[in-house]
Amino acid sequence: MPIAAGRVIIEERYNTAQVERLSVLPQFRRKQIGVQMMQTVEKFIREHHPDVTHIKINAQTHAIPFYEKQGYHVTTPEFMDNYIPHRAMEKNLYGVQK
Numbered sequence: 563m564p565i566a567a568g569r570v571i572i573e574e575r576y577n578t579a580q581v582e583r584l585s586v587l588p589q590f591r592r593k594q595i596g597v598q599m600m601q602t603v604e605k606f607i608r609e610h611h612p613d614v615t616h617i618k619i620n621a622q623t624h625a626i627p628f629y630e631k632q633g634y635h636v637t638t639p640e641f642m643d644n645y646i647p648h649r650a651m652e653k654n655l656y657g658v659q660k
């Protein structure tokens with residue numbers, strides 16, 4: 563049975579990838595599985611899409627600390643999506659402009 567899921571949309575022409583719908587089953591949360599999912603996504607992008615330099619996420623506001631711990635930073639004020647507060651976040655995969 564899968565215990566976590568998510569999807570990544572590669573947007574080569576913008577040198578970005580968008581991570582969406584990341585989720586871990588409640589009973590498996592806070593066991594570093596979300597971090598492993600994000601590390602797997604980043605490794606996949608580095609290996610298969612070298613032109614992608616940035617990952618973007620529309621993060622649910624409550625999850626911002628989870629992404630900040632992995633080097634993502636907030637880029638927008640809060641906005642509502644499907645009645646849930648969100649903020650856009652971004653990470654430069656290579657630390658500096660590539």
Ligand SMILES: CC(C)(COP(=O)(O)OP(=O)(O)OC[C@H]1O[C@@H](n2cnc3c(N)ncnc32)[C@H](O)[C@@H]1OP(=O)(O)O)[C@@H](O)C(=O)NCCC(=O)NCCS
Binds near residue numbers: 597
């Ligand atoms: C957000 C989510 C994916 C995190 O997955 P997880 O497996 O529980 O996270 P991890 O155990 O890998 O957490 C890594 C670190 O982030 C922290 N963290 C995780 N979720 C957090 C939260 N909601 N608020 C604050 N810190 C959080 C953990 O404490 C941990 O910190 P540490 O490394 O100092 O111990 C999971 O809580 C989830 O599925 N939530 C419901 C769906 C959702 O909101 N998805 C995000 C949509 S943008």
